[in-house]
Amino acid sequence: MAHQPCYAVVDLETTGNQADYDEIIQIGITFVRNNQIIDHYHSMIKTDLTIPTFIQALTSIEEEMLNQAPYFKEVAHKIYSKIKDCIFVAHNVNFDLNFLKRSFKKCHIHYQPKKVIDTLELFKIAFPTEKSYQLTELAESLGIPLTQAHRADEDAYTTARIMILAFEKFEVLPINTKKQLYYLSKQLKYQLDDYFFEQVRLHDATKEMTGLNQFEQIYYLAPPDFEVSHIQFDGNLTALYQTIVDVCHYQYREEQLYMAQIVFDQLMHNEKALIEADTGSGKSLAYLVASLMYYIETGEHVMISTNTKMLQNQLLLQDIPKINEALNVSINATLIKSKQDYISLGLISQVLKDETTNYDVNLLKMQLLIWILETRTGDIQELNLRGGQKMYFEQKIETYVPIRKDFHYYNHIRTNASKIQIGITNHAHLLYSSPEHTLYQMFKHCIIDEAHRLPDYAIDCAIHAFGYADIKYQLGLIGKTENEKLLKQIDQLEQQRILQKLDIPP
Structure with a gap:
């Protein structure tokens, strides 16, 4: 087996959100290789800044707890040596990575990880039916104990455990699903495409989940038929x-x-x-x-x-x-x-064939590929879609024309x-x-x-609410004359019409 990469799952607690001014007060790192936790690193970090009251309340870290702790510059080289060859992982990674890079820079250390994974992005794909991707709520939903949230060591360890669950879930997917996830992951913000490429390359057919059906290129879990239930009771x-x-x-x-x-x-x-x-x-x-x-x-x-x-x-x-x-x-x-609350596989196929490069839509495609392997009902509300994803999907439902031999979960019910x-x-x-x-x-x-x-x-049934998010989404579809959206297409058609009317050659 090829050498497995090491993932450094990092979490920071800081005095605030401004990387140029605020400082780290706690760092926790959990190291993962081959779906196993192999090491931990944790340290309180001393700061000369005042820790705001709300930060103390959030993290349960008080200033006197840092009196004997090292300054970041005293542990910077040790931390760097531990993570420099690892894939950098964090939940909402932009915050932790930027903060750590700025802190390293103050110590004259240039840190630029070769690969970065945001578990917020990863978990949305792996667990598409979750109502919340806040670490505390997600851990509770998945049955992973998080005894002290907003403490760097606990958060890093919990994030690592959920990441392992996600990786184990991906490993048993059908090879076709893995390939689709790989191609779609190229449109993500972080380097999950490398991970999915390795999943395709190292695919083990003996571990692949069984009991699936196939519709076009989509693998799905067939919903169970109800058995005829004869209920008898002797009595009133x-x-x-x-x-x-x-x-x-x-x-x-x-x-x-x-x-x-x-x-x-x-x-x-x-x-x-x-x-x-x-x-x-x-x-x-x-x-x-x-x-x-x-x-x-x-x-x-x-x-x-x-x-x-x-x-x-x-x-x-x-x-x-x-x-x-x-x-x-x-x-x-x-x-x-x-009926509109249930999915059809033809609709999913149409969504997957949409060539848009929109981030939210591509994330939705990946979520659909995972969800359709799990759902027994086809109930769209299981996905808890919000914002642009919800509006995009509703538009697809309204304009979808059923294809031949389509499978609709409503018809199954x-x-x-x-x-x-x-x-x-x-x-x-x-x-x-x-x-x-x-x-x-x-x-x-x-x-x-x-x-x-x-x-x-x-x-409620008699009225239709049209809010800010709806307006923003519709304006986004219209676009501007500078981008490849509806308004530019109309502008081009209007120019052609004028040229034809005036009999001016293009």
Whole structure:
């Protein structure tokens, strides 16, 4: 095996953000080779500057802690000797690298790493569904402990561990996906293209992830089909409720059972009911028990609409799995959304073929290549797109013309819809989509949690907000006459029109 590069994962704590004035007060370096942490370096750094109060609060570094620490000039050569042959890595690398280079320069040391990787860029590619790429929040989401954030040694070590997770993830990708990532990475800000080139060159087919399907040049994880689930229970609603409460160790509540009975009765008699329930009264379990009993009795689906995504996730990831465990059954429950909320592989193919060199778009392409190997739903909101990426993608969705033999995740859900026992949506999707989408029409009964919020969502559906980010994006598409955008093309066409009208040869 070729010699593996060494990565120096660096984090600095400083007295402020101005590299020309502020100084380093702590440095942490974690060294990684071949996906293993091989060494650490850490030092407090003495400064004659006053450490601002907010920096002390942020880092828990107080001035007296630096009294016995060396000045940077006393450790500069040692630090340089450790990192000079390494790939320089940091989270939001521009800050740490510029600060360190300025500090070295004051010590008459010229430092220019041959390769630089920004883990902020790397982690966006490797973990495309994360809501935040702040180190603390990302570490928590990935289950990596970070006991003392904003301390250089802890941050460097945690960054290194997440980087190893990302590298391990990339190593098992299909060779075609690696090649696509390599070509796209040439448009990134930092030198990830060298890393992906080595991934292609050293590809080990025996480690490649399995169970994938292929659409054109895209490898993807095929969404699972629902199995037909026959749920049987010998007993009435009271017995069902009692069983769930006993096995799950819930508190028995008379008012909760009463609410479940009301909901069940209205479902059975195809009638409507308005129920006022106090916060914390356990209404979620009540209407879940009623919905399940209704399905057991009639075999018909029930739609549940919630006010928040948090409650959606609670129902899907906590409440329903507990009921499954209590009854030893498998309730087919899934999120129901609009068709435009789900991806099609043809759309991804079209995005990948877009020849734009825009940074955010190329980053999005790389994220899509990773995400499509992981998602089981094709729900676009899993990507948490923001800003220019979101606007670009929405534009692509609006203008996309389905291609022959396209695979659309919405159609997959529709094919499996007859096997869904409980559909879960939110008020916004319910109001926006239900009149025009057949998937919603399959559900004859709908339980609306926190129905008093429906008017707010109805108003939102009736208006279209157009903010600063939208205007900025649209102006960016129009461009100026100096760049290759829409305005220049219009200007050129207008000049041609004038020349033709005046019969002046070009």
